[in-house]
Amino acid sequence: MRGIERQLGVELFRRQPRGLDLTETGAALLPHAQAMRDSLQSLRLAAEGRSERLAGTVRITASVMSARYHLPPIIARIRTLEPEIAIDLVPTDQTENLHYREADIAVRMYRPEQLDLVLRHLGDLEMGVYAARDYLDRRGRPDTVEALWQSDLVGLDRRDMMLRAMRDMGLPATRDWFSTRCDDFVTGYELVVSGCGIGVLQCNIADRDPRLERLLPGLRLPGLPVYLTVHEAMRRTPRIARVRELLEDGLSPLFS
Structure with missing residues (x-):
């Protein structure tokens, strides 16, 4: 200095x-x-971006839920097929800046606005309403939308995305509707599993959990979009292009 x-x-x-x-x-x-x-x-x-080597490190950032539940088997397959490519996985619900190489590839649950990014919308994850079976055995199973919203709800604390989605459905939702609140999605999932109340979860994860039961399966909720993004300057770098291809291939069954 x-x-x-x-x-x-x-x-x-x-x-x-x-x-x-x-x-x-x-x-x-x-x-x-x-x-x-x-x-x-x-x-x-x-x-x-001019590097021609199919080797080196690729840094992937993804939401905490995706990093926990979706990506580990995909990364295991990448490592099997391309053993010379090392993977750094950054689980975060904050925005990592691809321009400053905080990550090479991002798996994001919203549409990025940065102009120099190449993005692909992979699809929308189905969302549903779930609760722990023992909670429902104890408190009863709401069989109408009105009864559902009058139950113990698990939701977000300071983030307003769930409130906005509920209001878009015509519900006068407020933060006080949620009796248990947490902004970490993995912890929120475990709060529902532990019987704190009813929550909105990803169907591809919750349907595989025998501790959970889906309520009102006919209730249509907004899907959760998934975008695969990479910086324009790095898109043709062989190792990054290869990992991006394998990520897309591995994530695609979530939308079938």
């Missing part, structure tokens, strides 16, 4: 008790520094 200041002949940072603050000059130069950073990153992506 001091070396850069000497080269430029200006003071960029001022020491404060709590750390460093940008000077007025530093603040004025910050957009240029950020533009240089972005240009260098684009250059690096373009260079890596």
Whole structure:
């Protein structure tokens, strides 16, 4: 940092008790520094995208639920078919930036808006209403939509996606409708399994769990979209293209 200041002949940072603050000059130069950073990153992506080796590391980011329940057997198959490709799996429900190589490929449950991404909509996961069998034996099985919403519900805490989906269905849902709340989807799944109440879960996961029972199977809920995304500059890199192909192949049965 001091070396850069000497080269430029200006003071960029001022020491404060709590750390460093940008000077007025530093603040004025910050957009240029950020533009240089972005240009260098684009250059690096373009260079890596020219690699012809079907070997190396591919970093995949996916939702926590997908990373836990969908991807392990797919990654095992990738490793069997392409043993020279190493896989880094990043389970997160936060957005990982493909431009800065926080990940090479993303499996996302929403449509990305970044312009330099190549995306493919794989399909929509079926969603259903489930509860633990022992909970239903104890509390009864709601057989109407009205009775369903009056039951103990497991939902999200600070995220509003479930509320928005319910309101789109014409329900005047509020956060208070949920007697148990958690923003981590894997933990939320286990809360339903443990008998905390009724929750909306992915059918491809919940239908395989003998501890759970689906309620009102005729109730149509909005599906959960799944997108496979990669940065434009990296799409033709052989190892990334190969892993993307195998991911698409492995995830496709979820939508059949």
